[in-house]
Amino acid sequence: MVLSLTLPAATLQQTIYSKMNSPTIQKYQAPDFLCIDQLPEVILVQIMEFLTLQERFYLSQTCRVFCTLFTHPRLWQVADIKLVPKTIITSNKEVKCSMWSKIPVTDEILENLINRYKLVFRHLHLEISGLYRPIKDIYYSILLALSENHQLETLTLQIEFCTKVEHVEQSSLRDLYLISSLIRNAVSLRQLSIKSWPFQLETVDEDRILLSLLNNPHIVNLRTLQLFYMDVSDGPWAKQVSPLPSREVILQIVSHFKQLECLALRSSMLSDELFRQLATSPRKPLCMFKVLLVYSKEHHSNTLNSISPESWSTFSKVWPNCEVEYLITFRITLDQLQRLFSPHIKLTSLTILEYGRCDVGLIDFLITFYSKTLESFICFCESQNCDEALKRLVNSCLNLKCLVFCGSIASKTIQDIAEMIRQQNRVFTTFKFKGKNIQVDDFIEDDAVISRRADDQYHLVSLEQWHQSQETCLAKLELLSQTVFTLINCQCLLEDR
Numbered sequence: 001m002v003l004s005l006t007l008p009a010a011t012l013q014q015t016i017y018s019k020m021n022s023p024t025i026q027k028y029q030a031p032d033f034l035c036i037d038q039l040p041e042v043i044l045v046q047i048m049e050f051l052t053l054q055e056r057f058y059l060s061q062t063c064r065v066f067c068t069l070f071t072h073p074r075l076w077q078v079a080d081i082k083l084v085p086k087t088i089i090t091s092n093k094e095v096k097c098s099m100w101s102k103i104p105v106t107d108e109i110l111e112n113l114i115n116r117y118k119l120v121f122r123h124l125h126l127e128i129s130g131l132y133r134p135i136k137d138i139y140y141s142i143l144l145a146l147s148e149n150h151q152l153e154t155l156t157l158q159i160e161f162c163t164k165v166e167h168v169e170q171s172s173l174r175d176l177y178l179i180s181s182l183i184r185n186a187v188s189l190r191q192l193s194i195k196s197w198p199f200q201l202e203t204v205d206e207d208r209i210l211l212s213l214l215n216n217p218h219i220v221n222l223r224t225l226q227l228f229y230m231d232v233s234d235g236p237w238a239k240q241v242s243p244l245p246s247r248e249v250i251l252q253i254v255s256h257f258k259q260l261e262c263l264a265l266r267s268s269m270l271s272d273e274l275f276r277q278l279a280t281s282p283r284k285p286l287c288m289f290k291v292l293l294v295y296s297k298e299h300h301s302n303t304l305n306s307i308s309p310e311s312w313s314t315f316s317k318v319w320p321n322c323e324v325e326y327l328i329t330f331r332i333t334l335d336q337l338q339r340l341f342s343p344h345i346k347l348t349s350l351t352i353l354e355y356g357r358c359d360v361g362l363i364d365f366l367i368t369f370y371s372k373t374l375e376s377f378i379c380f381c382e383s384q385n386c387d388e389a390l391k392r393l394v395n396s397c398l399n400l401k402c403l404v405f406c407g408s409i410a411s412k413t414i415q416d417i418a419e420m421i422r423q424q425n426r427v428f429t430t431f432k433f434k435g436k437n438i439q440v441d442d443f444i445e446d447d448a449v450i451s452r453r454a455d456d457q458y459h460l461v462s463l464e465q466w467h468q469s470q471e472t473c474l475a476k477l478e479l480l481s482q483t484v485f486t487l488i489n490c491q492c493l494l495e496d497r
Contacts, residue, residue, distance in 0.1 A: 036065065037063075037065045041069070041072075044065070044066070044069055045069060045072050045074050045075065048066070048069060048070075048072075048075055049074070049075065056070060056075065057070070071116075073117075073120045076117040076120045076121065077120060077121065077122040077123060078121075078122070078123045079114075079117075079121050079123070079124045079125070080125045081110075081114075081124070081125065081126050081127070082127045082128075082129075108138075110142060111138060111141065111142050111145075114142050114145050114146060115145050118145055118146055118149075118150060119149065119150070119151060121146075121150060121151070121152060122151065122152060122153045122154065123152070123153065123154040123155075124146070124150075124152050124154070124155050124156070124182075125156040125158070126146075126155075126156070126157055126158070126159075126179070126182070127158040127159075127160075128158075128159050128160065128179070129160045135175045140175070140178065143175075143178050143179060144178060146182065147178060147179075147181040147182050147184075147185055148185065149185070150182070150185065150186070151187070151188050152182070152186060152188065152189055153188050153189065153190050153191065154189075154190065154191040154192075155182060155183070155186070155189060155191070155192050155193070156192075156193040156195065157179065157182070157193070157194050157195065157196075157197065157209075158195040158196050159176075159179060159196055159197050159198060160196060160198075176198070176208065176209075177208065179209075180208055180209045180212045181212075183209065183212040183213060183216060183219070184212040184215070184216055185216075186216060186218060186219050187218045187219075188218075189218075189219045189222060190221075190222060190223045190224065191222075191223060191224040192213075192219075192222060192224065192225055192226070193224075193225075193226035193229070193264075194209065194226070194227055194228060195226075195228065195229070195230055196228065196230075197209050197228075210245055210249055210253060213253055213256070213257075214252070214253065214256055220256070220257065220259070221259045222257045222259065222260060223259060223260065223261050223262065224260070224261065224262040224263075225253075225254075225257060225260055225262070225263055225264070226262075226263075226264035226290070227245075227250065227253075227264065227265055227266070227269065228244060228265075228266050228269075228292070229264035229265065229266065229290055229292045229327075230292060230327075232327070232351060232353070232378075232380075244266065244268060244269065245269075247268075247269055247270075247271045247273075247274070247305075250265065250269045250274065251271065251273055251274050251277060254274060254277060254278065255277050255281065258281065258282065258283035258284060259283070259284045260283070260284065260286060261284065261285075261286065261287045261288065262286075262287060262288040262289075262290070263286060263288070263289055263290070264288075264289075264290035264291075264292070265290070265291060265292070266291070266292045266293075266294050267291055267292065267293045267294060267295075267304055267305065267340060268294070268304070268305060270291065270305050270307055270340075271305060271307075272307060272308050272311045275307065275311035275312065275314065275315045276311065276314070278315060278318075278319070279311075279314045279315045279317075279318040279319075280318075285319060285321070285322070286319050286322045287321070287322060287323065288322065288323050288325070289322055289323070289324050289325070290324075290325045290326075290327070291324070291325070291326050291327070291340070292327045292329065293326060293327065293328045293329060293330070293332060293340065294329050294330070295329075295330050295332070304336060304339070304340065305340075306339040306340070307339070307340060307342070309342055309344070312342030312344045312345055313342070313344045315344075315345075316342070316344040316345055316346070317344075320346070321346070322346060323346055323348040323349075324345045324346055324347050324348065325347075325348060325349040325350075325351075325376075326340075326341075326347065326349070326350050326351070327351045327353070328350070328351065328352045328353065328356045329353050329355065329356065330355055330356060331355065331356060331357040332356070332357065334361050334362060334365060337362070337365070338365070341365075341369070343369040343370075346373045347366075347369075347370040347373055347374060348373055348374060348375045348376065349374075349375060349376040349377075349378075349402075350366065350374070350376070350377055350378070351376070351378040351379075351380075352378065352379045352380060352381050353380050353381065354380050354381055354382075355381065356379075356380075356381045357381060357383075358379045358381055358383040358386065358407065359383065359385075359386070360385065360386060360388075360389045363386060363389040363390065363392070363393050364389060364392070366393065366397070367392055367393055367396045367397070370397070371396040371397050371398075372397075372398075372399070373399065374397045374399065374400055375399050375400060375401050375402065376400070376401065376402035376403075376430075377393065377397075377400065377402070377403055377404070377405075378402065378403075378404040379404065379405050379406060379407060380404070380406045381406065381407065382406070382407055382408070382437075383405075383406075383407030383408065384407060384408045385408075386405070386407055386409070387409055387410055387413040390403075390405060390409070390413065390417065391413065391416060391417060391420070394417050394420060394421065395420060398424075398426070400428075401426075401427065401428055401429050401430070402428065402429055402430040402431075403417075403428065403430065403431050403432075404430060404432045404433075404494065405432075405433050405434075406433070406434040406437060406494065407434075407437060408437045408439065409433055409437065409438060409439065410438075410439045411438050411439060411440045411476070411477075411480050414433055414438065414480060414484060414492060415480070415483060415484065415487075418431070418483070418484045418487040418488050418490075418492070419487060421487070421488045422487045422488055427488075428488055428490055430490070431484065431488060431490035431491075431492055432490075432491070432492055432493065432494040433492055433493065433494055434494050435477050435493045435494065438477060438480070440473055440476040440477060440480070477493060480492065481493050
């Protein structure tokens, strides 16, 4: 089977040789078609990098070229493995399967893939759900193959736990020890993220996963360390509140890694001692400091700790260029926020998730203290009456490049902000709003306003405005999107999360 990429000769000649005046080039006669196997291998591999594992497999069945490239080492440097027990019914038989990059594959195929490419892996994201019973033998052999002699540079662990410890079998501790060996046996690790870990299961050897960090001399030059810091795309947050290691253990770990450039922690892990350690001990300059604000009444390890202004001030003086990012997961009051924030820090990003709170007071707080440093403001929670505050935010924070707002906002406000950005000759990388919360009309709130139609029938004006057809609203949103794109070259409608 021959797979060819057909290109018009005139187009090929124009795109490649239009700006070249060499007589030799001008005499060149482009072929009628270009076979895909004539393209350089590096180009074909780059094309395959955009495909999922399943799509690459189907492509490999089309011709010998892609069949050979399917095993190219560059395509196997990143592995996203999810060991999620799942039952699929086929021909009245139950088949257990795992997940690889969210693509179902059988356990045998997954084992073969890992045994073949484990030494090529450089970036691994391992997620295991339902760890309250022993892992199947085939999964155990898969993890054992992964942990031995690996050359990982980036490792992300997301091990979900069982909320009731009495339901956990003791043999599951063997599996935890095996998973922690990914850190214990690492030799090239530069970035480590532990998003979740079942500390309540480690009854024999407390904080085993963290002790593995301290006892491996090969990873002492770790560059990025994220401990229980969850990203926006990591799913439901109700599941992410778990017992955490003590602040003393966190202090010991941070003190151990003196080459860190990026550090991400939860708010309950912060302490004045930690900031003194970061500011006084000789270490490589810290470039990024991320804080996840999580609060839980059930777990004492997820409480809010107040940081003294002196600690923040000392930290900012030692590392004046360190960028600070905050991610808020719950409804925090402005007074609580002020206990955790400091006007001395270089706050560059603030993200508020769905269950958080955003109001005029918070926005004005950002304008007052961080107008010179704020670069990103993202709000996924439902908010109201923030139109004028958002205008002030954009007008005052001249370094702002990312604005995402999912609260209620008038379409005219969006256009005014976009016009302001254009007049100031600024460039935004992200400028998005939630479509269903955009008020496309200036509604009349008084239902007593009555108007007469041409047929002499009276009607409530505001009531009809609230019942506009969906097509009309979509058309107005599309017009708004086109207007904003014309002004600042950004798509303003946010896709549903």
